[in-house]
Amino acid sequence: MTRSGSYHHGDLRRALLDAAAEAMAESGVAELSLRDLARRAGVSHAAPAHHFGDKAGLLTALATEGYQLLGEALREGDDGLLEAGVAYVRFAVRHPAHFEVMFRPDLHRADDQDLAAARARTRELLRGGVAQHTGRDPDVDSLAAWSIVHGFATLWLSGALPPRLGTDPEAAARTVIRRLFS
């Protein structure tokens, strides 16, 4: 992607977002540095500012991308509520950086237009998926389902869960989600 020797990068925005996701997956947000991302992309330390303004701007873009990716993950399959929950967990584990920044309003600009739009669309998908598969209060069911998959994903990512569960988060998630439907 990097056109070496060229003054212009080619697709610096994409490269910075990828580098940010990679760096965060490795060592967490705490150690994320714009200057390090710039080094990874082979540009000067001030280049990121032009594309994202500041650090919050970059993370806002990452969060927006996260909601889009989660939306796609939920749309795929359409195998019912259980598999939608598994898809939620799979997304979180495969894209831990996106997932984290999506739910950390202190890291992004929650009122950003693009972010708000992507977030609203994906949330509607979350609610809609539940409403058609339940016979009870859809509000409560929706919230319970969201809570249980979100909690499982968060606990898994934080390393809080016992090693007894093995290395396959999707299998473990399936068991837990099923518990909600019995």
Place this chain on the structure above:
Amino acid sequence: MTRSGSYHHGDLRRALLDAAAEAMAESGVAELSLRDLARRAGVSHAAPAHHFGDKAGLLTALATEGYQLLGEALREGDDGLLEAGVAYVRFAVRHPAHFEVMFRPDLHRADDQDLAAARARTRELLRGGVAQHTGRDPDVDSLAAWSIVHGFATLWLSGALPPRLGTDPEAAARTVIRRLFS
């Protein structure tokens, strides 16, 4: 607590932990600064190092305190599984800084002895509380219960939940947790 005019603070460790919890509750971990905590406590910028070593050391101490506080919250009441879940959510909402740092291993030293001990004790409480109130697989029930309350608490704290739920997290949590028992 601050003995003004005195060279020694009196209880700087306590003051720094309180200031950290307050600062994090206000503006998140991202903006947490040791130097700002030192200013709040009225000491020089290098004073915190003597008590906690470095930033990770301070957050490790905060996480340890968090596990102790959560343990006390779970022991109180003993009103069954539902109320234990509500207590979990109440703890998270009342002590958002402690809660966050407890589940962010990138912010603390997970192998710290005091932290590991407090964590193990409180986790045992979590598992034990579930095991005696269920007739099914206690492992699955424990994990499902932990996931749903942890997910609800996390979502609530991140501001992701719709305003329709009102301003009382405990009431909303009760409704959601009950859904797991039906």
Place this chain on the structure above:
DNA sequence: CAGAGAATCTTGTCAATGGCAAGATTGCGC
């Protein structure tokens, strides 16, 4: 009660970071 040693806190310093300003280079529309 006196003094030694430990605990606590301070000042000084350094590299790294985020952000801003001003200038250089390149691509694009007319």
Place this chain on the structure above:
DNA sequence: GCGCAATCTTGCCATTGACAAGATTCTCTG
């Protein structure tokens, strides 16, 4: 081909975390 906007660079500054060395106070022991 020319002008202008987009992109990227270098240079700079305040803030931060961490470390080192020194000052002050507490405590323990004799």
